[in-house]
Amino acid sequence: xxxxxxxxxxxxxxxxxxxxxxxxxxxxxxxxxxxxxxxxxxxxxxxxxxxxxxxxxxxxxxxxxxxxxxxxxxxxxxxxxxxxxxxxxxxxxxxxxxxxxxxxxxxxxxxxxxxxxxxxxxxxxxxxxxxxxxxxxxxxxxxxxxxxxxxxxxxxxxxxxxxxxxxxxxxxxxxxxxxxxxxxxxxxxxxxxxxxxxxxxxxxxxxxxxxxxxxxxxxxxxxxxxxxxxxxxxxxxxxxxxxxxxxxxxxxxxxxxxxxxxxxxxxxxxxxxxxxxxxxxxxxxxxxxxxxxxxxxxxxxxxxxxxxxxxxxxxxx
Amino acid sequence: xxxxxxxxxxxxxxxxxxxxxxxxxxxxxxxxxxxxxxxxxxxxxxxxxxxxxxxxxxxxxxxxxxxxxxxxxxxxxxxxxxxxxxxxxxxxxxxxxxxxxxxxxxxxxxxxxxxxxxxxxxxxxxxxxxxxxxxxxxxxxxxxxxxxxxxxxxxxxxxxxxxxxxxxxxxxxxxxxxxxxxxxxxxxxxxxxxxxxxxxxxxxxxxxxxxxxxxxxxxxxxxxxxxxxxxxxxxxxxxxxxxxxxxxxxxxxxxxxxxxxxxxxxxxxxxxxxxxxxxxxxxxxxxxxxxxxxxxxxxxxxxxxxxxxxxxxxxxx
Numbered sequence: 253x254x255x256x257x258x259x260x261x262x263x264x265x266x267x268x269x270x271x272x273x274x275x276x277x278x279x280x281x282x283x284x285x286x287x288x289x290x291x292x293x294x295x296x297x298x299x300x301x302x303x304x305x306x307x308x309x310x311x312x313x314x315x316x317x318x319x320x321x322x323x324x325x326x327x328x329x330x331x332x333x334x335x336x337x338x339x340x341x342x343x344x345x346x347x348x349x350x351x352x353x354x355x356x357x358x359x360x361x362x363x364x365x366x367x368x369x370x371x372x373x374x375x376x377x378x379x380x381x382x383x384x385x386x387x388x389x390x391x392x393x394x395x396x397x398x399x400x401x402x403x404x405x406x407x408x409x410x411x412x413x414x415x416x417x418x419x420x421x422x423x424x425x426x427x428x429x430x431x432x433x434x435x436x437x438x439x440x441x442x443x444x445x446x447x448x449x450x451x452x453x454x455x456x457x458x459x460x461x462x463x464x465x466x467x468x469x470x471x472x473x474x475x476x477x478x479x480x481x482x483x484x485x486x487x488x489x490x491x492x493x494x495x496x497x498x499x500x501x502x503x504x505x506x507x508x509x510x511x512x513x514x515x516x517x518x519x520x521x522x523x524x525x526x527x528x529x530x531x532x533x534x535x536x537x538x539x540x541x542x543x544x545x546x547x548x549x550x551x552x553x554x555x556x557x558x559x560x561x562x563x564x565x566x567x568x569x
Numbered sequence: 570x571x572x573x574x575x576x577x578x579x580x581x582x583x584x585x586x587x588x589x590x591x592x593x594x595x596x597x598x599x600x601x602x603x604x605x606x607x608x609x610x611x612x613x614x615x616x617x618x619x620x621x622x623x624x625x626x627x628x629x630x631x632x633x634x635x636x637x638x639x640x641x642x643x644x645x646x647x648x649x650x651x652x653x654x655x656x657x658x659x660x661x662x663x664x665x666x667x668x669x670x671x672x673x674x675x676x677x678x679x680x681x682x683x684x685x686x687x688x689x690x691x692x693x694x695x696x697x698x699x700x701x702x703x704x705x706x707x708x709x710x711x712x713x714x715x716x717x718x719x720x721x722x723x724x725x726x727x728x729x730x731x732x733x734x735x736x737x738x739x740x741x742x743x744x745x746x747x748x749x750x751x752x753x754x755x756x757x758x759x760x761x762x763x764x765x766x767x768x769x770x771x772x773x774x775x776x777x778x779x780x781x782x783x784x785x786x787x788x789x790x791x792x793x794x795x796x797x798x799x800x801x802x803x804x805x806x807x808x809x810x811x812x813x814x815x816x817x818x819x820x821x822x823x824x825x826x827x828x829x830x831x832x833x834x835x836x837x838x839x840x841x842x843x844x845x846x847x848x849x850x851x852x853x854x855x856x857x858x859x860x861x862x863x864x865x866x867x868x869x870x871x872x873x874x875x876x877x878x879x880x881x882x883x884x885x886x
Contacts, residue, residue, distance in 0.1 A: 379615075
């Protein structure tokens with residue numbers, strides 16, 4: 253079976269249809285229609301075996317993750333997902349693996365109404381590059397820039413579970429589906445609904461891929477501000493606290509990575525708006541601190557003593 | 570230097586600016602504006618060391634090729650290039666290599682007014698996935714579908730040089746810049762101007778990456794037709810015929826690959842239009858055959874005997 257037949261059989265034929273796709277997979281390029289009044293939001297991210305996930309991760313989880321980490325970028329911009337393109341390199345044409353991978357990728361795509369409109373398969377070390385596209389009404393995108401001193405800092409969902417799950421996976425070669433951290437690592441949920449609900453509310457937003465401290469750091473840098481976090485407020489799941497001490501859990505939340513939650517700032521006068529839309533988020537939202545004029549990131553315990561930040565985030569090189 | 574700093578220093582700061590880029594590299598995603606009345610054309614292609622090019626190819630050529638093969642897909646659709654996103658995996662942060670790669674990539678990008686709007690750097694085996702975007706007035710894109718019996722078949726530029734150049738490179742570890750085939754392999758010229766000039770003229774079009782026979786085969790399949798080619802008409806460069814017999818040159822043209830020329834069909838009544846726009850193409854255009862109702866691809870010598878087609882195209886798996 254050649255590249256084109258593989259793409260047709262496992263991807264193109266299973267992908268959802270959208271009316272704004274004039275021409276999908278099967279020509280030299282896709283032809284797409286961006287609705288009037290909307291801006292296009294686009295992002296690319298790649299996953300490499302052994303770097304971004306353990307080599308023996310189930311193919312379905314790899315497929316899900318590859319799309320989820322990209323949808324998470326759209327969520328952080330407040331964009332509504334629309335289209336994806338996939339460049340997949342894999343060592344051999346293992347049809348079972350491809351089918352499982354496609355299943356994980358396309359199940360998530362369908363859930364968020366994403367059509368796969370371009371594909372490229374090549375033989376090589378496992379490497380998955382995904383480009384995603386979404387829409388946002390002109391001028392309404394959330395960005396990292398815009399947080400002001402006094403804004404309140406929030407985070408969606410729970411932090412630290414995925415990092416704990418990854419450690420669990422690394423210690424036990426076989427993934428145990430029972431562990432909820434492993435589930436969070438394998439099948440992160442992009443916070444699309446939260447991102448949409450935050451339009452007109454958040455002054456700045458970012459998704460958490462490298463750990464809260466590192467990614468909030470990017471937001472602070474882009475906005476030219478700092479923040480004080482209350483580590484006692486960090487949303488830690490009951491299951492995380494079953495396997496880790498509170499101190500370990502806080503460090504996983506601050507520096508663990510792979511959470512794919514949203515971190516965002518909200519001006520005080522819009523807190524009431526945030527509350528009124530809370531049912532749209534699809535997950536809890538927790539206040540964890542405040543933006544400061546001083547351009548540092550400070551983490552405080554309940555007794556106002558400082559929590560020392562460890563090295564922040566993943567160094568790619 | 571981390572991923573973000575590398576992207577900023579070597580890519581983002583060197584990329585051209587466009588007014589339709591509301592937000593470029595540096596946030597979770599880019600924010601882009603598609604002009605009214607235009608459709609978006611999008612494609613992804615990846616290049617792997619050792620698969621799509623020799624591992625020791627100069628970084629500047631790899632950067633050029635990675636974008637060129639993608640722009641060639643836009644050319645085949647008759648699209649005007651606009652934006653690119655780059656997912657680059659490389660074994661180590663070799664700053665000289667990255668600078669040369671960026672130079673090759675961005676020089677070509679600037680020549681065709683392409684802004685780099687998204688980037689991702691990861692450590693791993695050399696792998697370059699590029700997503701490109703272009704515009705085409707609504708309904709005017711060229712596709713593979715639309716060739717009708719009696720249409721004339723054309724090809725842009727020259728065929729076979731790049732395949733000869735690749736063989737030369739494989740035989741001599743050091744690339745000799747003097748060889749024009751090597752130049753054609755290292756620095757393919759996407760036929761953007763030809764693609765734009767073919768709007769409203771070509772009934773179908775495709776770019777030639779896997780060899781004329783294989784890629785024309787895709788066009789014929791999509792259009793539900795066949796073709797008769799006259800091998801005596803294939804455009805073979807003087808430099809190709811210096812290094813190869815005519816028979817070898819014809820086989821390279823038919824099955825060699827890496828040409829990145831356009832192959833397209835033109836209804837007889839539009840031949841005069843084609844002639845009138847020839848100065849817009851930026852390269853010669855040669856009639857090489859005719860579309861037939863019989864769904865086969867036949868190659869004929871000048872004496873009307875059949876030229877046997879060898880295995881067509883590159884098998885990706």
